[in-house]
Amino acid sequence: MTQVVYQVAVSIDGYIAASDGSVDWLSDFQVEDNDYGYAEFYASIEALLMGSRTYEQVIEFGEWAYPGKPCWVVSTRSLKVEQPEVRLTAKSPGEIVAELQAENFNRVWLVGGGQLAASFRAQGFITEYMIAVIPIILGTGIPLFSATGTQETLKLVECKPYPGGVVLLRYLK
Numbered sequence: 001m002t003q004v005v006y007q008v009a010v011s012i013d014g015y016i017a018a019s020d021g022s023v024d025w026l027s028d029f030q031v032e033d034n035d036y037g038y039a040e041f042y043a044s045i046e047a048l049l050m051g052s053r054t055y056e057q058v059i060e061f062g063e064w065a066y067p068g069k070p071c072w073v074v075s076t077r078s079l080k081v082e083q084p085e086v087r088l089t090a091k092s093p094g095e096i097v098a099e100l101q102a103e104n105f106n107r108v109w110l111v112g113g114g115q116l117a118a119s120f121r122a123q124g125f126i127t128e129y130m131i132a133v134i135p136i137i138l139g140t141g142i143p144l145f146s147a148t149g150t151q152e153t154l155k156l157v158e159c160k161p162y163p164g165g166v167v168l169l170r171y172l173k
Helices: 024-029 038-044 052-060 093-102 114-122
Strands: 003-011 015-017 047-051 071-074 086-089 107-112 126-134 155-161 167-172
Touching: 003 114, 024 126, 038 107, 047 052, 047 114, 052 071, 052 107, 071 093, 107 114, 114 126
Parallel strands: 003 107, 003 126, 047 071, 047 107, 071 086
Antiparallel strands: 003 015, 126 167, 155 167
């Protein structure tokens, strides 16, 4: 079965981005000698899922950040896609997971955003949560999840503090 991992950074008040979608606030916590386990995590995944706004933000950073790994961008909007790894889709979470399983992907990173994560969570497809809690209060922004009305109990399997106050929480379903 395909594992869908929601790995994301979040402010302590529960936001993954500022109200305008920016993540500039994360730059204060990027340090040269510490990637917060990102390289190991990235090596563990085989494909990516992201919403259209996350995709648009990623391409603004310049060079494509995820070369060599297939990426499903979920959107009903028509987007310009120039990366050969990117597949634009308007399929449902269930259809996407079935497609990932048919292509034998074992571990997939749900990059963002909150609405996409909520839709996958509501259907029970997220199997692991890796939440990097950043010691900042944004006050407003894009929430970790949009409201789905469903309760889910998770099992904490890792809690790793880093210098500077970042804490990585890892939960399994």
